Structures are given as C-alpha cells and as structure tokens.
Amino acid sequence: MTTNDEALQKQTLATSIHAQLRSEILVGSILPETKLNIRDLGERFSVGLSPVREALSRLAAERLVHQSDNRGFTVMPVSVPELLDLTKARCWLNEVGLRQSIAHGGMDWEEGVLVAFHRMSRTPRRSGASSGDRNPAWEEAHRAFHQSLIAGCGSNWLIEMCERLFEASERYRHLGRLAGLVRAPLEDEHRDIMQAAIDRKADEAVELLNAHFQRTAALVQKVVGQAAAFSSKTKETE
C-alpha cells in the first residue's frame, strides 16, 4: 500500500486527472458530446485550472475529447459511420499483427497468449450479480489478451496503434452496455481465437478474430444509431 501511495504521489495532478477522466469517458460515465467545463472540473477535483487543462489537452491528442480553439473541450462524439470506420481499421491492423505474430512469434509469444487467456478466463466477467455491473479486472485482462495476440509482430508502433483502436472500441462497447446490451458468448470466441493462434493456423485465427470484432460492432451499431438519431432530434426540436 505504501508503495502504491508513493507511486501515486509522484504523479502530477495533471496525470492523475487525465487517467480519471479517461476512464470515465471510456466507461461511459461521461457521455459523448458532453461539454467539459474547465472550472467545473477543477472544482470537482479540487485543483486549479492548469492541471485540468493539461489533462484535457492530452485527451484531445488521444482523440477521446475534441478541442476547438477558444471554445473548449467536449467529449468526442460517436456515430455509426465512425464505428464502421473504426472497426475496419481494427480488423485490418489486428490481422497484420496476428499474422506477423503467428509467422515470427517465438515460444514466448505463444506462452504470452496462453497466459493472458488463462488469466482472463479466471477473472469473473462481472463484479456484481447484475449484468450491467462491470469488472475492471476482467476488462484489463481482456485488453491484455487482445494485446498478447499481436505482441509478437515485431513493431511497437503497430501494437500501440491497436491499443488505441481497442480503447476507442471499448467506449462504444460500454455505451452499448449502458443501453442494456449483453454480449453473451465471449468466452468461447476468445478460446477459439487463442487456440487457432497458438496452433499457428493464421487464416483461421484471423477469420475468428475479425468475426469477433464485427459481431461486437454489429451489436453496438443499433444502439448508437438510435442514440445519434435521438440526439439530432433533440437538437432540432430545441
């Protein structure tokens, strides 16, 4: 605990606010297009304006919030076209990463995949009884699993970009979750992908992985479409 506290102590305020806001945006506690008022946020976190500003700057560079000169920050909007765009990029980049890993990844890569899958399967998907309850530990394990699949590709740039795509997708996934969507048979899909990957069956693994992404996107798509329609309707009537 002391160690943990010390590590947190070393962080700057900007860094911890950045982490906090980022998490809230990804998880959907702060909805898309929400105005992010600097003074309000400063008051909420009991800090001055500078750290908030810096945190928002970083989020803007990550494209989680949108910055407009002299007009402040808003949470990046979501839309069906962007979801499709994002999903395409995600399929393509993960395909490259996975193929390269299967072709050139060593024993360590294979073991990494195995371990990541095992950890994920040993972590409960939800923390509470309700299907809406999320379990951050599982989400982290899930992220780690997907990263492990491409970890042997030989390019940190690619890995990092896949990471960013993963995050952007997570936001959509969480918005779906908030709308009551449930994605049931994840465990099996993950197992099949893992199996195909460590068996070095490239085509099969890629197909399974892409289908996995597409399925999630298709599910979320309806909700986002409705939300977008609702939001534009609201704007019109006002």
Place this chain on the structure above:
Amino acid sequence: MTTNDEALQKQTLATSIHAQLRSEILVGSILPETKLNIRDLGERFSVGLSPVREALSRLAAERLVHQSDNRGFTVMPVSVPELLDLTKARCWLNEVGLRQSIAHGGMDWEEGVLVAFHRMSRTPRRSGASSGDRNPAWEEAHRAFHQSLIAGCGSNWLIEMCERLFEASERYRHLGRLAGLVRAPLEDEHRDIMQAAIDRKADEAVELLNAHFQRTAALVQKVVGQAAAFSSKTKETE
C-alpha cells in the same frame, strides 16, 4: 492576406507554438533528446508558461517529445531499432490502405492520386541551389501524394495513423538530410507507384511502395546508427 491573418489570429498561442515546435522537431532544427526547457521556450516565443506547457503536452501525446512527470520534456530519441519498427508498421499499414483503395476506391480516388502526383512533380524539390535546402511546398505535396494513395481505403482512422507514421519517418529523413544524405531518384519511384496504383495492379503497387519505404529507411539507418553510437560514447566519456 487578411484572411490568413485572421485565421492565425483566431488560433490560441498554444496552438501556434505547437505548430512551430512540431515543425522544428520534424525538420531537425531541434535535435533528438534535446531538453525542452519551459521557461526558455516561453522567453523565446515571448509568452507565458501555460501555452508552452500545453503545446508540449500535445507534442507528447503525438510522441514527438517525451514527457516524464516532474522532469519535463525532451525531444523523442531516435534509434535504429525504432526506425526498423516504424518502417515495418509503415509498410504494413500503407499496404492495407493501398490494397483497399485499389479494390474499392472510385474515380475520385484515382483522380486524387493523379492530381497529387502532378502537383508534386510540378513543385521543385529544393528551394535553393544547395542540395541541403529543403522546400516546404514540395514536402507538403509529397505528404499529400502519399496520403492520396490510401485515401480510398474507407477508414479515416487508418489514414490518420498512416499520417502519423509518415511524420515520424519524416523526422528520420530530415536527420539523414542534415547528415548530408541525398535521396536521388525519388521522382521515378513515385511515378511508378502512381502508375501501378491507378492501373489497379495491387501487388505491383504494394511492392513498389514498400521498396520505396525500405530504401529510404536503409539509407537513413547508417546515419542514425552513427549518431546513436556517438551520443552514447559522449555520455560515457563525460
């Protein structure tokens, strides 16, 4: 001119400092691993600390500078492994983008490629007589040409990521240039790529494009290797 001035006026200080620093880093006016002192920069641009800080924050998120909590900012280091890593990612992502564009790009895409190539070929490569003189207009046209090749892929995420990889590569290219390297037969390579692309010869176009990237990287690699060796040697002897 008035229009231009007005547009610049609207920008915040942070935005324009960000653009300025970014350009200097890419072009090599500020060398890798240079410490970026906030007060000095503020004095240099005659502004306070806040805009400088924000500009650096953004550059850090773009990975052009490295930020370390409580220890400030330095220009992102270069290294041979990173160049290889970067080049791989660049080849892979552009391959995907190009293949998708060739497969699904319409007339507008084809025309975009043609126009971009034409503009680039009509812009002089260098502004002055010296081979070291660079011409920002050509560089912009070059960037636009490479973007046009993948513009029909159907994913803005992919395009944006290729853009970022392009920039990272530009920094290496400029460091090579500063070391006296000359990359002669660019025009022909570009023409061949363009031709294969609009002829929809996917395999050929991809091969040419990848070779184009690899060739540049191979050239720069030596210089970066020497520079890295020099820098570590310097550190040791001090």
Place this chain on the structure above:
DNA sequence: GGTGCAAGAATGATCGATCATTTCGGTTGA
C-alpha cells in the same frame, strides 16, 4: 581519493488573478 550528504540553485507543477473571446438575452427598428 572517494562517498554521502546537505544546502541552494534550477526547473517543473500548480495556483488564482486577469485578459480575450464566445455565448446569451433583451432591445430596437425595419
């Protein structure tokens, strides 16, 4: 001679005040 350590100098981070721009309501005049 080398090793720690302790001011103090340098630098990064944060704050609150102030300046600039945008937004919003109310008013006026066609």
Place this chain on the structure above:
DNA sequence: TCAACCGAAATGATCGATCATTCTTGCACC
C-alpha cells in the same frame, strides 16, 4: 415578426507568482 445589434455574463486562454521536486555542488567524513 423577425433579424441585427448591442451589452453582460460565462467561459476559455494566458500570465506571473509561488510551491514542490529534482539536480548541483561543495564539504565533511571515512
């Protein structure tokens, strides 16, 4: 009725001072 136009309020951007951390350097001690 409506659009254009004014302040005034809200909000974003910037500044310079101050606080906190890291780095330097000179000195004591082994």
